[in-house]
Amino acid sequence: MRSHIRIRGRFFSFRSLYEVMAKANEEKSGDRLAGIGAESELERVAAKALLAEMELRTFREYPAVPYESDEVTRLIQDALDEDVYREIRGWSLAQLREYVLSHTTGPEDLRRLSRGLTSEMIAGLAKIMSNMDLMVAASKIHNHARCRTTIGILGTLASRLQPNHPTDDPDGITASIKDGLAYGVGDALIGINPVEDTPNNIRRLMEHVFRVTHEELEVPTQISILAHISTQMEALRAGGTTDLLFQSIAGTEKANRSFGVTSVLLEEARLQLRHRNPRLGPNVFYFETGQGSELSSCAHEGVDQVTLEARCYGFARIFRPFLVNTVVGFIGPEYLYDAKQVLRAGLEDVFMGKLHGLPMGIDVCYTNHMKMDQNDLENLAVLVTAARACYLMGVPMGDDVMLNYQTTSYHDVASLRQLFGLRPLPEFERWLASMGIMHNGALTQSAADPSCFSEWCGEEECRAHGSQHCHA
Amino acid sequence: MLTDHSIVMHDFDFVLEQMSPNRPFFRNPPAIGALKSFTPARIALGGCGCRPFTRDVLRFRADHAAARDSVMEAVREDFLGRHGLVKVCTQAADKEEYLMRPDKGRRLAEAAVERLRALYGRNEPMLVLVGDGLSAAAVEANLDALLPSLRLSLDQLGHHVPPPVFVQFARVGAMDHVGDILEPEVVIFLIGERPGLQTAESLSAYICFRPRTGTLDADRTVVSNIHRRGLPPLEAGAVVAETADRILRLQASGVRLGMICGQ
Numbered sequence: 001m002r003s004h005i006r007i008r009g010r011f012f013s014f015r016s017l018y019e020v021m022a023k024a025n026e027e028k029s030g031d032r033l034a035g036i037g038a039e040s041e042l043e044r045v046a047a048k049a050l051l052a053e054m055e056l057r058t059f060r061e062y063p064a065v066p067y068e069s070d071e072v073t074r075l076i077q078d079a080l081d082e083d084v085y086r087e088i089r090g091w092s093l094a095q096l097r098e099y100v101l102s103h104t105t106g107p108e109d110l111r112r113l114s115r116g117l118t119s120e121m122i123a124g125l126a127k128i129m130s131n132m133d134l135m136v137a138a139s140k141i142h143n144h145a146r147c148r149t150t151i152g153i154l155g156t157l158a159s160r161l162q163p164n165h166p167t168d169d170p171d172g173i174t175a176s177i178k179d180g181l182a183y184g185v186g187d188a189l190i191g192i193n194p195v196e197d198t199p200n201n202i203r204r205l206m207e208h209v210f211r212v213t214h215e216e217l218e219v220p221t222q223i224s225i226l227a228h229i230s231t232q233m234e235a236l237r238a239g240g241t242t243d244l245l246f247q248s249i250a251g252t253e254k255a256n257r258s259f260g261v262t263s264v265l266l267e268e269a270r271l272q273l274r275h276r277n278p279r280l281g282p283n284v285f286y287f288e289t290g291q292g293s294e295l296s297s298c299a300h301e302g303v304d305q306v307t308l309e310a311r312c313y314g315f316a317r318i319f320r321p322f323l324v325n326t327v328v329g330f331i332g333p334e335y336l337y338d339a340k341q342v343l344r345a346g347l348e349d350v351f352m353g354k355l356h357g358l359p360m361g362i363d364v365c366y367t368n369h370m371k372m373d374q375n376d377l378e379n380l381a382v383l384v385t386a387a388r389a390c391y392l393m394g395v396p397m398g399d400d401v402m403l404n405y406q407t408t409s410y411h412d413v414a415s416l417r418q419l420f421g422l423r424p425l426p427e428f429e430r431w432l433a434s435m436g437i438m439h440n441g442a443l444t445q446s447a448a449d450p451s452c453f454s455e456w457c458g459e460e461e462c463r464a465h466g467s468q469h470c471h472a
Numbered sequence: 473m474l475t476d477h478s479i480v481m482h483d484f485d486f487v488l489e490q491m492s493p494n495r496p497f498f499r500n501p502p503a504i505g506a507l508k509s510f511t512p513a514r515i516a517l518g519g520c521g522c523r524p525f526t527r528d529v530l531r532f533r534a535d536h537a538a539a540r541d542s543v544m545e546a547v548r549e550d551f552l553g554r555h556g557l558v559k560v561c562t563q564a565a566d567k568e569e570y571l572m573r574p575d576k577g578r579r580l581a582e583a584a585v586e587r588l589r590a591l592y593g594r595n596e597p598m599l600v601l602v603g604d605g606l607s608a609a610a611v612e613a614n615l616d617a618l619l620p621s622l623r624l625s626l627d628q629l630g631h632h633v634p635p636p637v638f639v640q641f642a643r644v645g646a647m648d649h650v651g652d653i654l655e656p657e658v659v660i661f662l663i664g665e666r667p668g669l670q671t672a673e674s675l676s677a678y679i680c681f682r683p684r685t686g687t688l689d690a691d692r693t694v695v696s697n698i699h700r701r702g703l704p705p706l707e708a709g710a711v712v713a714e715t716a717d718r719i720l721r722l723q724a725s726g727v728r729l730g731m732i733c734g735q
Contacts, residue, residue: 029572033572033573033574163513164513165511165513166512166670169510169511171510171511172510172511172513173511174507174510175507175508175510175511175513175515176511176513176515178507179507179513179515179516332571333571333572334571334572334573334574337572367666368536368539368540368543368606368666368667368668368669368672369543369571369606369666369667373536374532374533374536395513396513396514396515396517397513397514397517397524397528397532398532399513399514399532399535399668399669399670401511401512401513401668401669401670404666404667404668404669404670405668406536406669409524411519411522411523411524414522415522415523418521418522443522446499448496448517448518448519449496449497449498449499449516449518450503450504450507450515450516451498451499451500451501451503451504451507451516452499452500454500454503
């Protein structure tokens with residue numbers, strides 16, 4: 001690579017490929033915290049120019065973390081489609097950007113291209129794309145996956161119903177589930193973040209959510225309890241059940257180890273679930289990621305957070321997940337400072353995930369110690385919907401009472417479908433129609449009323465309220 | 473109107489209820505009442521088209537505003553004086569730097585090191601620290617009840633602690649640096665949690681046996697969720713004191729304490 005460049009009378013030199021990669025990023029506080037970000041706007045552009053000129057083969061030959069010492073690198077490199085790679089290895093990144101954005105490059109071309117790209121190439125590409133480039137390119141990519149239902153279908157915007165409760169109370173969880181379903185939310189997944197990560201509690205939650213979702217309300221969707229994978233495995237062994245195996249993943253082997261995850265453990269979990277329920281799938285994983293998690297666990301290996309995030313997707317695609325979700329605004333201002341940085345990261349992640357071939361969703365969110373508010377969240381939700389993210393979160397009024405952060409609401413999911421003319425996943429929409437909640441893709445007058453499920457869920461609620469059981 | 477000088481006090485919640493006649497429609501209102509009683513989540517709100525009603529939007533905005541303010545505000549000097557807290561500062565120069573540089577929030581400033589050395593003896597069996605952390609409101613809302621309750625409980629257990637130290641702009645790891653300087657046996661660190669919309673006043677107590685630089689987070693025992701509607705501060709004082717007493721007796725905290733108690 002050329003390591004020196006003169007630009008507008010200034011002279012910049014770079015010592016390594018990953019110095020160029022880091023400095024080509026749009027401004028992120030996490031890169032600054034790691035001491036690897038660009039020192040000036042001109043240096044940023046200089047790095048982008050050097051990057052755009054590089055051939056794809058460079059990224060294959062110089063992965064961010066050495067092949068010998070990192071299983072994420074090995075998995076990404078070994079799974080590459082050599083035929084596709086051979087055709088494109090001489091392209092520059094600039095050429096790749098122009099190919100991806102071209103009118104004549106369609107969804108099928110991008111699906112094929114994806115197989116010949118390493119995560120480092122995809123990260124490099126994102127760094128030389130503007131926000132609208134990222135949206136236009138991402139919107140052209142359609143990735144499907146199937147568990148109980150199919151996600152990623154053209155013209156749909158799916159949602160994860162996230163009915164968390166501060167004490168894992170089953171009645172409280174049921175209340176939020178019913179509320180979400182009444183807004184048409186929950187087609188991708190009904191998934192709980194548990195307070196207590198113990199096998200007993202996770203089995204109890206699995207059984208509860210399974211009973212409400214699959215037995216009482218018969219909702220065509222997936223369930224998952226977002227405990228550590230080893231806790232889920234113990235809960236399964238103890239008789240629990242789930243549709244999707246959840247795990248947070250990272251872009252280096254070292255960071256994955258700090259999360260208590262290896263590829264061997266994930267494969268073991270998959271076999272265990274298949275044994276438990278052979279009819280599920282073939283896609284049974286639900287992964288969560290987010291820029292900055294490697295640095296926060298001191299395992300970033302000197303690499304910038306966009307490149308590491310791309311490697312999360314490279315690791316994820318080996319396991320053919322049903323859902324991947326970037327929890328973009330959860331990490332805090334020392335990694336993503338404000339709404340502008342979160343917005344950029346959200347668009348990068350959706351694009352990079354989709355180009356990896358993943359059914360990509362995003363938790364558009366923020367914590368209260370960040371410079372971001374509800375208006376910023378709504379803006380980003382619109383942008384990622386324009387980029388055709390597969391699904392978003394749905395939480396009552398966006399206020400998660402267990403994780404103490406704000407994400408998209410049931411109202412937001414309904415609003416985005418209305419704005420863009422998108423629909424829930426077809427199997428789920430048929431169920432909504434049968435419940436009178438949706439008609440021809442629009443919410444009915446009967447929507448947004450969680451009491452419409454009262455007759456399906458037993459009589460305990462009415463008794464608790466001291467009145468006769470009332471079939472409306 | 474302009475000549476009317478009467479003063480009218482409006483209550484926010486009253487204003488929210490009065491501002492619009494629109495209410496969500498439910499076919500089965502008793503069932504809704506029951507559902508709402510099961511969770512603090514903002515369920516069964518209904519709305520205008522696919523957007524929420526005005527009152528629900530404004531209530532949400534008020535909760536977020538309170539949370540934001542409590543992150544950026546400082547604990548008042550007279551409050552520190554009233555509780556006899558000795559104030560020191562970390563290497564973070566202000567709230568902004570505190571948020572952006574976790575490393576600086578874990579180390580005391582040079583002046584703070586000198587002040588601690590001058591005012592405190594080494595090898596105290598127990599030391600109490602207070603930090604604003606991510607919520608000044610959490611400190612001001614809980615300490616009036618928590619601190620006397622904690623000191624009384626510690627006294628009853630035979631632990632007479634020196635005046636508590638207030639560490640401004642502190643991360644949890646600041647207790648390790650204090651540990652390096654004064655080499656106490658047990659440190660109790662009361663620190664404001666990241667505020668949520670349900671409450672901006674939640675405080676945590678991190679209790680650690682011989683915290684020193686390099687101590688793992690897994691080696692700290694945490695009593696979290698201390699606030700009016702969680703673990704009330706008066707009760708928390710006794711819980712924290714008993715936990716600290718056990719940690720001192722068993723010479724272990726965090727995961728190690730759990731392992732000892734589990735055996």
